[in-house]
Amino acid sequence: MAQEKEETKLNPYTGMALLLIILMIGVSGYGIYRLVRMIWEPAKYTDILMCYKCEHIFEKKHTAEEKSPFVCKKCGQRQAYMAFVCTNCGRIFPHVDPGSDERIECPNCFRPNVRPLLYVPPEETETETISEHE
Numbered sequence: 646m647a648q649e650k651e652e653t654k655l656n657p658y659t660g661m662a663l664l665l666i667i668l669m670i671g672v673s674g675y676g677i678y679r680l681v682r683m684i685w686e687p688a689k690y691t692d693i694l695m696c697y698k699c700e701h702i703f704e705k706k707h708t709a710e711e712k713s714p715f716v717c718k719k720c721g722q723r724q725a726y727m728a729f730v731c732t733n734c735g736r737i738f739p740h741v742d743p744g745s746d747e748r749i750e751c752p753n754c755f756r757p758n759v760r761p762l763l764y765v766p767p768e769e770t771e772t773e774t775i776s777e778h779e
């Protein structure tokens with residue numbers, strides 16, 4: 646009986662300790678949950694990117710948390726942005742500033758007739774196979 650009384654005396658402290666433990670488990674649990682999500686649920690989005698430095702165009706699968714600039718697959722620099730194409734002059738360019746989505750202009754003809762690039766254009770060396778006709 647005396648022991649029970651002691652326990653009730655200590656209760657506020659053990660309660661706080663328990664709360665702390667639960668909080669810690671919760672915090673680390675959230676960290677683990679995020680980590681697991683990053684490992685098990687990657688690459689939901691596919692974007693066509695263009696490197697601002699070397700103009701390399703490539704496809705990139707990424708999660709919603711990954712934002713541009715991405716690392717260029719060719720030169721390794723973090724200078725790859727969403728690739729846009731001008732429907733007026735056909736110029737492909739990286740959209741460097743995602744903050745100014747309202748007006749994206751073509752850097753070549755300065756018209757706003759642009760849309761995101763939907764596929765990686767074939768390499769110039771591949772289009773040379775047209776000479777294969779007789």
Ligand SMILES: [Zn+2]
Pocket residue numbers: 696697698699700701717718719720721722724
């Ligand atoms: Zn590059």
Ligand SMILES: [Zn+2]
Pocket residue numbers: 731732733734735736751752753754755756
């Ligand atoms: Zn243009």
